[in-house]
Each structure stands twice: as structure tokens, then as C-alpha cells.
Amino acid sequence: RIREYKWDVKYEYRSPDCYKKLVITINGRTPGPTILAQQGDTVVVHVKNNLMTENLAIHWHGIRQIGTPWFDGTEGVTQCPILPGDTFTYQFVVDRPGTYLYHAHYGMQREAGLYGSIRVSLPDGESEPFGYDYDRSIILTDWYHKSTYEQATGLASIPFGWVGEPQSLLIQGKGRFNCSSPGMTGDVCNTTNPECSPYAMTVVPGMTYRLRVASLTALSALSFQIEGHNMTVVETDGHYVKPFVVQNLFIYSGETYSVLVTTDQDPARNYWLTTNVVSRNATTPPGVGILNYYPNHPRRYPPTNAPSGPIWNDVKPRLAQSQAIRAHQSFIIPPPATSDRVIVLLNTQNNVSGYRRWSVNNVSFTLPHTPYLVGLKQNLLHTFNQVPPPDRLDLTNYDIRSPPPNPNATISDSIYRLKFNTTVDIILQNANSLVLNNSETHPWHLHGHDFWVLGYGEGKFDMANDTKKYNLVDPIMKNTVPVHPYGWTALRFKADNPGAWLFHCHIESHFFMGMGVVFEEGIEKVGKLPSSIMGCGEARHYNRP
Numbered sequence: 001r002i003r004e005y006k007w008d009v010k011y012e013y014r015s016p017d018c019y020k021k022l023v024i025t026i027n028g029r030t031p032g033p034t035i036l037a038q039q040g041d042t043v044v045v046h047v048k049n050n051l052m053t054e055n056l057a058i059h060w061h062g063i064r065q066i067g068t069p070w071f072d073g074t075e076g077v078t079q080c081p082i083l084p085g086d087t088f089t090y091q092f093v094v095d096r097p098g099t100y101l102y103h104a105h106y107g108m109q110r111e112a113g114l115y116g117s118i119r120v121s122l123p124d125g126e127s128e129p130f131g132y133d134y135d136r137s138i139i140l141t142d143w144y145h146k147s148t149y150e151q152a153t154g155l156a157s158i159p160f161g162w163v164g165e166p167q168s169l170l171i172q173g174k175g176r177f178n179c180s181s182p183g184m185t186g187d188v189c190n191t192t193n194p195e196c197s198p199y200a201m202t203v204v205p206g207m208t209y210r211l212r213v214a215s216l217t218a219l220s221a222l223s224f225q226i227e228g229h230n231m232t233v234v235e236t237d238g239h240y241v242k243p244f245v246v247q248n249l250f251i252y253s254g255e256t257y258s259v260l261v262t263t264d265q266d267p268a269r270n271y272w273l274t275t276n277v278v279s280r281n282a283t284t285p286p287g288v289g290i291l292n293y294y295p296n297h298p299r300r301y302p303p304t305n306a307p308s309g310p311i312w313n314d315v316k317p318r319l320a321q322s323q324a325i326r327a328h329q330s331f332i333i334p335p336p337a338t339s340d341r342v343i344v345l346l347n348t349q350n351n352v353s354g355y356r357r358w359s360v361n362n363v364s365f366t367l368p369h370t371p372y373l374v375g376l377k378q379n380l381l382h383t384f385n386q387v388p389p390p391d392r393l394d395l396t397n398y399d400i401r402s403p404p405p406n407p408n409a410t411i412s413d414s415i416y417r418l419k420f421n422t423t424v425d426i427i428l429q430n431a432n433s434l435v436l437n438n439s440e441t442h443p444w445h446l447h448g449h450d451f452w453v454l455g456y457g458e459g460k461f462d463m464a465n466d467t468k469k470y471n472l473v474d475p476i477m478k479n480t481v482p483v484h485p486y487g488w489t490a491l492r493f494k495a496d497n498p499g500a501w502l503f504h505c506h507i508e509s510h511f512f513m514g515m516g517v518v519f520e521e522g523i524e525k526v527g528k529l530p531s532s533i534m535g536c537g538e539a540r541h542y543n544r545p
Ligand SMILES: O=C1O[C@H]([C@@H](O)CO)C(O)=C1O
Pocket: 162, 349, 433, 434, 435, 440, 509, 510, 513
């Protein structure tokens, strides 16, 4: 079946947290419309760029784009940007049921509000390994009052201008900024604006809800809670989880979870939905929404104080949740027992010629002007650096608990070329940033694949011993995974999807500052590229039908 959408993307004034600013909408909405499809459907989205003075690209997060690597929507990797006034048609198959996302993938455009949910259901007659009465989706974000341009300019300047902590946290596009803060006058900030009344999810007492929770924060790691209700985690990134119960769900940018919630509390009142920042000593107030027990009024505030979140710098419970996520017994996809190549990616912050950057293995990523997919397929060797980045550094004497002794890194658009159909292990190794006693959580997202999560650990990865602790029995498959402060995360994937695929920190500013790599595999197997992706750089010479 074909699911066809027509989207009009433009800037509009909105007040998602009561503060009025320009946001990007799809058909007048942010979050944008939810894409609903069934496994095996073809999704067709005609995107009209009405941003007037800004390019655009939209990524289908978690969709592997098998056979359509040119519709991954990653500007600079799989396509040229969509020019203002142009309409671009994305067309791809959703081959697996589950909870996915879409969002802008051009500059720092995502955090201007261009995002939404993709929900893929099972074919008729098939059922999930759990039951529920209703299905709901929410996306959690953080929100800045500065424009993406002001932020990007600061990040790319000397002296460095950090984006800082977000002004508010949004639940399904709604938050609440304190409009009595200094400088907030007139119609700039208005708490009575209905656009910023808290998101209310209306539920019927005595039912079980499947709540699909996703995070697309620009920066923040979050804890999500529903006052008075436990959550049973049953799915993540399109894979069924061996169920486990949490009171608060830790969720990182780019991750999706399904949790089951039973509405078995006192039906005479409403309850808080809350998000809190963890992993950073944030000044951002909690995000709040309302779990509205029908027939109470959806605007009625719960009589209690919203629950406070966990302590921001306690890594243990977050590591424990990561380790608790295993594949559901009946849906285990066993990983290959060994791998053909091991790439260890050291995550560091560096100063490169006075610019603050993030690097992996001392290489700080920058996008080429001609998308990799075109440069590779047409063999345009001069469009990017042909010398691959290192598979690993010698970390024997590297102290991951101190700022990097070598502040130098190279800014480069070089890529990893993987042998088609081989098995690749990635060890993400976290370290200290440039700030003393500071190591951040980085959610890494892989395009075009799911990977098995073989393990997480604290400290420096030990090749001889830590590999023995890998979970090869029931590892979950995901597309986004955190590497915890001063820790490591081990992944395995099959390089079986011909194309060029980004693997990057999903923190908007960190990827902008160079925290990513690109993998190429099976480029010779990629079919004829559509001319619609070729409107820039050297690609222009090839965009004749
Ligand atoms: O990339 C970042 O830069 C700042 C800080 O390290 C320097 O101001 C920060 O907290 C980041 O996550």
C-alpha cells in the first residue's frame, strides 16, 4: 500500500513555551503530522520547501532505506539540500513495525521544530508480544529561544559561544517558560497563550496504554516519569524488549521506547507527566504535561507537586537501565559470533586552530560540498579526502579521566570504507571533555542499519577482558545508543546495506562541532541515483535524466 503525504514546510511565529519565536512547521504544525503505515507499505512524502531563504532536508530516523539509500535525507551524505521553492519527493518502504521518527537533517534545523513520529503497525492478523487497549505517541524535546543561526554562529566562532542550557523542555511541542523573567514584556511572552497550555493526554480509567515515547532533544538527556504510574518497557527503536518495569525512563536524543501504562490510580484527579534533565547540571526547569483521567477536565492541574527527577550526575541508574534492555525471548536475532573488523572510536573535545570541536580518534568531522553518495558512486575522488580515518588510536597511555593532552585534531571529511557483508564492531570510548572532571553522555545514531548492543562498561575498554563479557545471547538491536560519562559502549552490525551512512552524536550542537563519522559499504551495488538529489557541488554535472 502507498501512503502519500504532501507537506508544506515554512517558518511561522509560535509560542511553544509561551515565548514567541520563529519555528518551522509542517502543514502549520510542530510537531508535524504523524506518519501512520503498516509494515511493507511505501511512504511517499512530497516536501515543499517554503522556508524562503533556507535549504532543507528530512531524515527518516530508524528507517533503513534498503534499496533507497538516496532517500535517507541526510544533507551532504545522501543528498543535496532542497532549495527554497523546490518540492522534493521522498519514497521508501517501511519494512519493520515499530516506533520511528522524522526530523530535519540540515545544519541545526531540527531544533527549530521540524520533527514528528512514524508509527509502523504489524500486517493484518499478526500481533505484538503484549496487549494494550490504546496506542499514543509523544515526543520529548528541549527548546531554545535563540535561533539556530545564532547558536551555530557562536559554535563556529572564536571565541567559542556555547549554546548553553535550553530555556525549557517540551512534551509533544508544549512547554512553559517563566514569563516573569527579566526582559519578557508585551506579547513576547504570554502565559495565557493557549499554544503553551500543557500537553494533556486523556486516558480512560482501568485501561492499558501503549505509550510511544521518543526524544529529539537538541542537547539534553532526559528522565521521563508519570506521577503515580509505573511503566513497563516493551519496545525500543523498533525491537521488542524483554519487559522490565521502571518508575522513570531515561531517554536520550534519537531513542524511541514503547511503555505500557495501566490507568489504575484514583480516577478522581489528573497526574503529572514530567521530564527532567540528567547528565548535565542544567538550569532548565522540568517539562510538565497532564495525564488526564477522563472525565476530569484536561486543564485541571493535579493537586500534588510534580515529582522531582533523579540526581543529575548519578550515572549508575542510567547505566543500569541501559544494561537492562535485552531482546524479547521470542524475538532474539542472534548476532554473528565474531566480527571481521573492530573500530574503536575515542570521543574527545579538542581545540583545533582555536575553534572548539568534538572529534573521534582526533578527527573532527565536516561535511563535503558534494554528497558522499554522489562522490562515491561517480568516483569523484577529489570531492572528499580519500585517506580513511584511523580504526583506533593507541590508548595504552591515554587517561580518559583527564582533558585530552593533545588538543589538536584534524578537521576532515574522510570516511570509513567497509567491506560489503562483513561484520563490524564499534567500541565507543568516552573520555573527559576539555573541562576538568567533565565527561558528557553522547547518544550515537547509526543511519541505514540497526546494531546489536553487546555491552556497556565503565572506564577504559579492555580489549582482552571486556570482549568476554559481551552479551551474545539476547542483545537488543537499536539504532541509537548512549555512551555514558567515562564509559564505553560496544556495538556490532552487518555492513549489508549498500550506501553511505552517517554515524553521529545526536546532540545537534555536537554533530555540528564535528562529532560523527561516515561508513561506506557496497557502493558498487547502489542503483541509479535519482537526479533530484543532485542539485549541488559536483553532483550538478550528473543530474540529467
Ligand atoms: O560541546 C560542549 O561545549 C560545552 C563546554 O564543554 C564548553 O563550554 C559543553 O557543555 C558541551 O557539551
